[in-house]
Amino acid sequence: MPTLTETITPEKRIRRITVLISGSGSNLQALLDASLTDKLPNAQVTYVLSSRSNAYGLERAANASPPVPTSVCALKTFLNRNPGSSRVNYDAEVARRVLESRPDIVVLAGWMHILSDSFLDILNGTTPPPAAPALPPPTKTEIAGATEPHHPPSSSLHPQDAALPTPPLKQAFPIPCINLHPALPGAFDGANAIGRAFEAFQKDEIKHTGVMIHRVIKEVDRGEPLVVRNVDIKTEDKIEDLEQRIHSVEHEIIVEGARLILDELEKLQLVGAETKEETKEEATEAKEDIADKLERVL
Numbered sequence: 001m002p003t004l005t006e007t008i009t010p011e012k013r014i015r016r017i018t019v020l021i022s023g024s025g026s027n028l029q030a031l032l033d034a035s036l037t038d039k040l041p042n043a044q045v046t047y048v049l050s051s052r053s054n055a056y057g058l059e060r061a062a063n064a065s066p067p068v069p070t071s072v073c074a075l076k077t078f079l080n081r082n083p084g085s086s087r088v089n090y091d092a093e094v095a096r097r098v099l100e101s102r103p104d105i106v107v108l109a110g111w112m113h114i115l116s117d118s119f120l121d122i123l124n125g126t127t128p129p130p131a132a133p134a135l136p137p138p139t140k141t142e143i144a145g146a147t148e149p150h151h152p153p154s155s156s157l158h159p160q161d162a163a164l165p166t167p168p169l170k171q172a173f174p175i176p177c178i179n180l181h182p183a184l185p186g187a188f189d190g191a192n193a194i195g196r197a198f199e200a201f202q203k204d205e206i207k208h209t210g211v212m213i214h215r216v217i218k219e220v221d222r223g224e225p226l227v228v229r230n231v232d233i234k235t236e237d238k239i240e241d242l243e244q245r246i247h248s249v250e251h252e253i254i255v256e257g258a259r260l261i262l263d264e265l266e267k268l269q270l271v272g273a274e275t276k277e278e279t280k281e282e283a284t285e286a287k288e289d290i291a292d293k294l295e296r297v298l
């Protein structure tokens, strides 16, 4: 049930962030730590989805206060459990779970899977999500050999969980989706960007590298850059030194990027509300005008 504040001033609702991960989740941790602070005001991480069952980021979510609901959707497991399905079906299932979490924005924080249009179209609201796959229970072999600790199915999500902010009455579309990429725009698209930048520096092909937050579009790492930071590479650097320097910048700009699109969303929705208000006023004036004319004629 929406609170009074959410009813009277919906723009004061605490914004919900869904985070997609595949690994250690240090960038997820940066978002968790910034939630409801002046770095990320009026916003909270409310759902984490991992493409890998052994991602430590899942523990970070479970250890957060309040604990953040999580689920795992691994490509291989999905394809095995849904014979005849493809990456497109997998991407649609990922999008279905994201929609189920009722987010205001989605952040890819080390999500190591290229997403097809079937994900993007569902987040844009142009395609409805698929029905939940009828997942058969895991077989004994799967349970015996699984490295995947059992996570409650996504249906265990409780968007109304008291400790987490209430979802909006109506899901707004498009749902903005941003990605953290450890390279400068157009420099090292794709995986292993840090390693490739380090090699390029050693060959004297680049003088520095960087990190960016960008909008997610079909073309990998080619979405509009939203936050960009240069990162120095020193001649004495080992790869670990560069990785550490890059990660510390990542942890800052992932929060900046989330805040930026939440502020943008708020302005868009406020403008939307004002337009709606103006439309209502115009409609009322038009009705009054017609009533006046009718009175004069009758």
Ligand SMILES: Nc1nc2c(c(=O)[nH]1)N[C@@H](CN(C=O)c1ccc(C(=O)N[C@@H](CCC(=O)O)C(=O)O)cc1)CN2
Residues within 6 Å of the ligand: 108, 111, 112, 113, 114, 115, 116, 179, 180, 181, 182, 189, 190, 191, 215, 216, 217, 218, 219, 220, 221, 222, 223
């Ligand atoms: N449609 C988009 N999908 C994704 C984007 C994007 O901008 N548009 N960003 C990436 C994140 N990413 C780099 O920032 C990235 C991650 C992974 C890969 C990749 O080659 N993945 C392989 C699998 C690799 C593995 O499992 O280890 C794959 O998907 O086949 C490229 C870029 C996230 N998705």
Ligand SMILES: NCC(=O)N[C@@H]1O[C@H](COP(=O)([O-])[O-])[C@@H](O)[C@H]1O
Residues within 6 Å of the ligand: 021, 022, 023, 024, 025, 026, 027, 028, 057, 109, 110, 111, 112, 180, 181, 182, 190, 191, 192, 193, 247, 250
């Ligand atoms: N192309 C995407 C990519 O390479 N992302 C990289 O994954 C790591 C996630 O770390 P984390 O799990 O500790 O947040 C980060 O270093 C990020 O740059």
